Amino acid sequence: MAVACLHTAASNIAIFDDAACKLNIPAIHLSHLVVPHWLAEAERAGGLTVELKQQLVSFIQSIMPHFDAVLITCSTLGAVAENFPCLEKRCAVYRTDxxxxxxxxxxxxxxxxxxxxxxxxxxxxxxxxxxxxxxxxxxxxxxxxxxxxxxxxxxxxxxxxxxxxxxxxxxxxxxxxxxxxxxxxxxxxxxxxxxxxxxxxxxxxxxxx
The missing domain is CATH 3.40.50.1860 (Rossmann fold)
Incomplete structure (x- = not known):
């Protein structure tokens, strides 16, 4: 099982690694991708714009072939997961919240x-x-x-x-x-x-x- 964690804060890496350790999940199964600029852009725009959402969808589509699941860990960006119906993809995209x-x-x-x-x-x-x-x-x-x-x-x-x-x-x-x-x-x-x-x-x- 290979899971990509899409973060907007680098501090979330240690939080997920700690949770994985407590669940006896080897660290090798998690990959962390940190994209703080997308949160900053969303905050400047007052929320998740159509343009930003399209950028995120394209990015997630590009990494999906390499993972079994993608976790969007940012609450502001989480709605992007709705663009990926889990039953239609080999790689499931979830919003953690x-x-x-x-x-x-x-x-x-x-x-x-x-x-x-x-x-x-x-x-x-x-x-x-x-x-x-x-x-x-x-x-x-x-x-x-x-x-x-x-x-x-x-x-x-x-x-x-x-x-x-x-x-x-x-x-x-x-x-x-x-x-x-x-x-x-x-x-x-x-x-x-x-x-x-x-x-x-x-x-x-x-x-x-």
Missing amino acids: QMLADVLGDRPGKSVVLYAAPSTLATTTALFCRDTTRLQPEVRLVSEAWQIFKSGDQDSYLALIAEAIKKALDEGADNVALAQVSMAPAIKAFTGDARVLASPHLSLQRCFG
Whole structure:
């Protein structure tokens, strides 16, 4: 099994490698491709434009012959996966936050979805609140977190995320989902707490399970 992880932040490499290690997946099965300029372009444009989407589709098509699956790990770019119906391709293209949303949607009780990047509000809400027949999760911004992340202060960033998780749990959330991959390391402060979910572990489980 060969999986390409398409990132817009180099820091996501270590997060996925750590998740793979915990799942006993040899590192040789993962290839990491980092394309920060596409996120920067999407943020400047206020979202995923038609032109940018076409560029991403062409790029993914060019690498598909070399992999069994491609994971789009960026929430802002994730919608591109919809251009690749999995049943029609040998190589499946997934958005990791979709896998997270699928798992969260199957869980009972009150759910809170935390996100850090303000530019992902629309896509995150559309993804996690898609099933209107069920109790809708609360989608909550972790204020100031994204500016801190972009400044490179990873410790302060993850401390803010952990604080937001604790607050949601203290307020009675049965499940807390972390919408961005960059938030996942904050789960270490809640080791063993099955109420807190992040996409790296879940997406690799789905690919290799």
